[in-house]
Amino acid sequence: MASKKNHPSVQQFKEFVKEHPKIIQEVRKGNKEWQEVFEDWYLLGENDVIWNQYKEQPAEDNSQNTESKTDFMSSIVSAMKNMDMNTMNQHITNMSSTISTIQGLFDQFGVSKGSKQSNSGTGQSPFSFRKD
Template identity: 55%
Template sequence: MANQHAHQSINDFKQFVKKHPKLIKEVRKEERSWQDVYENWVLLGENDPIWDPYKDKPAEGQEAVPEAADKYDFVSKMVTAVKKMDVNQMNEQINKMSQSISSLQNLLSQFSGSGSKQSQTGSGQHPFSFRKD
């Protein structure tokens, strides 16, 4: 079973090297060893940006379309998320978080021994000041 897995791993590595012909040139020039390339491939995976300089450049326009589509997809997801946000709920959550942080600061100041100083100066104030527009 382990031998079969090793054989499959080697075949996957061979396919990877075929997709990155500049790696072959670098190994033949003795700038890198196959062992080094294989170990990096196992540790980092074949989608790591370290392999980008070794890829064959695709014909004009082939790679630009998916990259632009990925950027557009991310931007559209962000716009959709912003549209779905309810400003009132967001403000309410921020206020609750601010009150929780203030309570935690008061609790910590009581245990640290400097509670009397901060409780006099910071009573009623929130660590974040937010206003409604």
């Protein structure tokens, strides 16, 4: 007879979980167990304040953005853990030497930030400036 009384409550609990999909996520992540959730639901009822955090809200985009940012940051942190720092240092050194070489080429051919106009025309600036 006890199993017949439990069946309607189990059905109600299933409907409750469908209305609160974040509970499923918590259980799958391992933060909670179904038995614990069922006991809380049975003792506290459906209208308790603790269930508000598990409801699907219309402004779900903000929480998904926050969750995706958290996922993104955790993926970056895990990538940093897997990175070989010696290899990274070698790549940074190579990039630095490449940039230095390019700057040296610009200096050798007389190309600088402000000399775009001096290359066109006669090669002389229309203004006379003296170097000190």
